Amino acid sequence: MTMSRICVSFAIFLFVFLSKCYGEEYNLSGEAGQAYAIEINVGHPHQKLSVLVDTGSTTLAIASYARQDSDIYFQSKNSSSIYDSAKEVQAKYSQGMWVGRLVTDFIQFPSLPSVPEVRSDIALITKSHKFFMNGSGWQGLLGLAYLPVGAWGENVIVESWLDSLDRMLNKPMSFKLKLCGAHSAYNATHIGSFKMLEDDPITNPNTMFRTTILRKRWYEVGVISIRLIPSNASNTITNNTTFKQLTTDSDAKGGFSEVNQETCTKLNDEKSIVDSGTTNIRLPDLLFRQVVDELRNAAQASNVLILDEVWYHGEAACWPEPQEWSLPWLAVDLLNDDNDRQYFTLELPPQNYMRVVTARNSSEHSGSVSEFCYKLGLEAGGKETVLGYTAMEGFEVLFNRSAGWIGFQTSNCGPNARISGPYNFSRSLVTYCQLTRPVIDTAISIKAAQWALCVVSIIAGGVLVYLLAPCVKMMLVKQMPSSPQISLSQAALFEQESA
Known part of the structure; x- marks a missing residue:
């Protein structure tokens, strides 16, 4: 039996054990740094495979x-x-690439x-x-x-499994x-759950905070700030030179009286996305250095020795005992979906960003664990x-693809993360932070582009006819043989309509 088969067998055993203990079905698992995977059945007869759940x-x-x-x-x-x-x-x-061939077949999720099974x-x-x-x-x-970040090939559009499911059920699905x-x-080994939802039920009694999906490609959101807060406080910025010290006012109720425009602009300069297929939190290079320095x-x-x-x-940094971290919490401020003059804060304890990567016996013999290793869950992202x-x-994170928002709730498992807010700001954060405004669905956008192209073609054709009218008038005096013809512009437009 190969090492990969041993790992898979152990993960399945762990799922069954945890499900029995906690009375809940966990259908996601993963080894350290390898994201979360789910089991699927492919084809007829079924072939059982494991695939990463990737919102990126x-x-x-x-x-x-x-x-x-x-x-x-x-x-x-x-x-x-x-x-x-x-x-x-x-x-x-x-990181990485692949090449393959496009097929269609049936997909089923045992968990x-x-x-329904869908082609x-x-x-x-x-x-x-x-x-x-x-x-x-x-x-x-x-x-x-969404479709724009799918695989690509010559004269081919690759439909996602989610789009196939929506089309089969004739209604949009959330997950x-x-x-x-x-x-x-x-x-x-980390665990979790993946669920499909027909609408937007809130099963957790805690409040759900929603942030807008700014562009329907990746799940692009508006990140207002990423900062550090003391472990014994909620949403109170530390006194340092990394981020501008901001004074709390009565409107903010624990948030900022102002937002650092340079910081929020840099955070969203290229794109800011929620990506379950990526392990770490990636920050623009300069902001990464500033946060890590602090x-x-x-x-x-705190007299904790960790090498540069x-x-x-x-x-990785390793100790003979598991660590109880007393480091600051990491605060992630996100644009509020209900009001673009508000934001809310995800408060992440050190257990989120000081990731357990292995608990191993350094002597390579069976027995008690003798080494506990951790890695920083932050990295530079250009x-x-x-x-x-x-x-x-x-957290429990609800992706409402059709309505265009992502909802966050605290969870009954995992690190003791918190959510606070919403906090008010004096002006539109979409404008202030130069965020991309929400756009309509991809399918509608493509159709609009096709109509725009059609209108431009008609106008250009009209101008061309006007300019060539004198020449055409002279040519009409000569007898011209008839021949079957096809308009290439119409053929191209038909292909775009079909696509």
Whole structure:
């Protein structure tokens, strides 16, 4: 039995055990740093695979060949229901890429009995580079974002599994992620749940805070600030030179009397997204350095020795005992969906961003755990801001794709994260932070672009006829042979309409 099979078997055993203990069905799992995966059945007869739940991409893509670290993959020749288009598609990610061929086949979720089996586009990965992690227990990913960030190929549009489900049910579906993080300091395997919802029920008695999806590509949101707050306070900024000290007023009720415009503009300069397929919280380079400098100083003040390789280079720090962190909390301020002059705050304890990566026996013999290792859940992201699953653990996160918002609630599992707000601001945060205004659905946008192209073509054609009228008038005096013709512009427009 290969190491990957052993890991998968252990994860399944852990799911069953935890479900019995807590009376709740957890259908997501993952090893340290490998996001959360769910089991699916592909084709007829069913072939059982594990795929990452990824809100940072769109396409359902699975391996179709054995890899050095895993012999589990989808064998297309064994499916009687597959349809192969013979078209090549590909996708590139912030880390890794793949190339494959586009097929359609049936997809079923064993852990979601209320979700019907549906025929969906699938990219069968035929080759990849830095895409599959060594020792990973998954064979692909389930993209849950919008059409514009799907895989691409020549003269082909790859429909997502979610769009196929919406089309089959003839109604839009929402989904909810509850990510619990590592079960304990003694086991780095993390668990969670993925649910599909027909509407927007609020099952958690706590208040749900909603932030607007600014653009329906990735799940782009408005990040107003990312800052540190003391561990014994709620939404009170620390006194430092990293972020401007802001005075609380009666309107803010615990928030800011003003927002640092330069900071919120930089956070959203390229894009700021909620991405369950990314592990860490990524910040623009300069802001990353500033936040980590302050965390490093706080650790030193608490007499916790952590090397710079951990803070700035993603290395692991290990201790003989599990750590009880007394570091500051991380506050993530998000634009409020109900009012663009308001924001709310996700308050993340150190257990969110000091990630358990392994609990191992350094002697390589069976017995008690002798080493507990952690990694920083923050990293530099160039100009991007990415709220990876590190920022989602401890919350229930509802993605309402059709209404265009993401809802956050505190969870009954995972780190003891909090939500506070909403807080008022004196002007529109969309304008002040130069956020992209909400746009209409992708399908409507494409149709509008097609009509715009049609109008431009008609105007251009009218101008051309006007300019060429004298020449045409002269040519009409000559007899011209008739011949069958087709308008290439009309043919192109028809193809766009069909697409």
